[in-house]
Amino acid sequence: MSRLEGYAAFFATRRSMDYDPPRLLPLSELDPEELEKYRKLLGELGRLRRQAMGGQHEHGEAHHDLGADAFAGNPFQFPPGESVTIICSEVPEDDLARIRYSDPASLDYIDLYKYSDLGALFEVHGHVRAANPRSLVTRRVLRELQEDDLTTHLVLLGGVDWNVITRRMLGIIGTPVLQVADWDDPRGPHFQVAAGGRTEAHYTVVEQVDDRAELVEDVAFLYRGRNPNNRLRTLTICNGMYARGVYGAVRVLTDETFRGRNVEYLRDRFGDAEEYSVLMRVRIQGGHVVTPDLTDPGTVLHEWPDHAA
Numbered sequence: 001m002s003r004l005e006g007y008a009a010f011f012a013t014r015r016s017m018d019y020d021p022p023r024l025l026p027l028s029e030l031d032p033e034e035l036e037k038y039r040k041l042l043g044e045l046g047r048l049r050r051q052a053m054g055g056q057h058e059h060g061e062a063h064h065d066l067g068a069d070a071f072a073g074n075p076f077q078f079p080p081g082e083s084v085t086i087i088c089s090e091v092p093e094d095d096l097a098r099i100r101y102s103d104p105a106s107l108d109y110i111d112l113y114k115y116s117d118l119g120a121l122f123e124v125h126g127h128v129r130a131a132n133p134r135s136l137v138t139r140r141v142l143r144e145l146q147e148d149d150l151t152t153h154l155v156l157l158g159g160v161d162w163n164v165i166t167r168r169m170l171g172i173i174g175t176p177v178l179q180v181a182d183w184d185d186p187r188g189p190h191f192q193v194a195a196g197g198r199t200e201a202h203y204t205v206v207e208q209v210d211d212r213a214e215l216v217e218d219v220a221f222l223y224r225g226r227n228p229n230n231r232l233r234t235l236t237i238c239n240g241m242y243a244r245g246v247y248g249a250v251r252v253l254t255d256e257t258f259r260g261r262n263v264e265y266l267r268d269r270f271g272d273a274e275e276y277s278v279l280m281r282v283r284i285q286g287g288h289v290v291t292p293d294l295t296d297p298g299t300v301l302h303e304w305p306d307h308a309a
Contacts, residue, residue, distance in 0.1 A: 001133060004045040012038035027136070028144055039081065039136055046134060071131035073263050075224050075236060076124070076253055078153050080134040082233070085149040086125055087165050089116035089158030090141035114141060117158045120238060120247040124155060127254040151230040156237045157246055166237060172228050175277040175304050177221060179239065189241050191219050191279055193302045202279060202301050204241050218245030218282040219301065220292065222252060224266075225275025240282065244289045248282030255291040265294040269303065277304045 010016045010024050013034040030038060071077040078084060091114055096102045102113040115121050121139060129137050140149055142164055150165075160167040160179045170179065178192045180201070190203045205217035223237040238249035252262050270276040279302040283290040292299050 001046070001049070004049060005042060008038050008041035008045055012041060027138055028140075028146075032148060035136065039083075042136075043081065043134055073267065074131060074253060074259060075234075075263070075266070076128050076155075077131040078135060078234070080132070083136040083138070083148075083152040084128055084132060084155065085152045086121065086128065086137070086139045086155045086157065087145070087149075087163065088121045088139060088141060089162035089166075090114055090143070091116050092162070115139075116162055117243050117246045119243065120157050120250045123247065123254055124157065124238070124250045127250075128155065151227065151233060153233045154227050154229075154235045156235070156239075157250070159239050159241065159246070166239060169228070169235060169237065173223065173225055173235070173275065175223060175275075177223075177277055177279055177302065177304065179221070179241075191221060191241070191301075193279065195302075195304075195306070200302075204245075215242060215244065215284050218242050218248060218284065220245040220249035220252075220280050220282045221277065222249045222280070223275070223277040244284055245282050248289050248292055249280075251289065251291040252278075252280070252294065258291045258293055262292075262294045270305075273305060278302070 006024055009027060009030070010022075013025060013030060016022050016025060027035065027038070091099070091102075096114060099113050101108045101110045103109060112118065125137065125139055138149065138152075145165075154165075154169075156163060156166045156169060158166060159181065160170065161181050170177075176194045178194070179189075180192050181189045183189055187203045188206065190201045193200045193202065202219050204215065204219055206213050207216050208214070218240050221237065221239040223235070223239075225235050227233040227235040238246055240246040240249055251258070253259055266276070266278075278294065278300060280292045280294065280299050281301060282292055294300055
């Protein structure tokens, strides 16, 4: 499919031939008319590919439609053909300047270094692409956003410090969870929940190990609701106080071991609620994120709405 995506993108615009030699333009450089042509070409090529495969793997085993089976009911599966935009935090220029190969003038320039929460982006991008083979899935940082991006299915990665869209959306949606980026607080930044006339703070757990701070437990936030810019599309926020919290929030829905039970938990807990959010613990062991199991007592710190069936 990756090769077919390249073919579709190349033939979606005559501008591919404006170079010597011809080149493949990134999707971010295509205009709306070219993007629509790309979607149609990719859909046609995908159908031809499925017909050619005849529902079989090359060794004759029965072919399983992962889009229909493995991802059924997952919030990261969207109606076929509807575009998805993943908006990620961008590393500040001062920090980016210290990263080798982040300078476009470098012969070994790597564009992906500009993305903060790169682990979470890599995880969710691959999952969304696999779950939505007929949809255009685009990754963006703020300065690359186009008008039409904001009215697609939105997946926001990262917190209020670096992701302006996350900050603005949290100010629009109705969840009682607030991210407090107070780095002067002795206990560090935290999530704050206002409910029942009182306010409760949820902090990360940091331990001192050999004269250095080690993150033992992060706090992650998962929100799902309607996109305020287009009520026929969705908004998903995966957030954390630190990068591993963002990654943990994503893994709730992508980890092959836990996603099934976590999706079932969300379905049982919130039913057909138009929007919901979960604040949870994310344990870090040996430097590695342990995927949150929402069914495990103590993982969930707060749920909203609390009256959902």
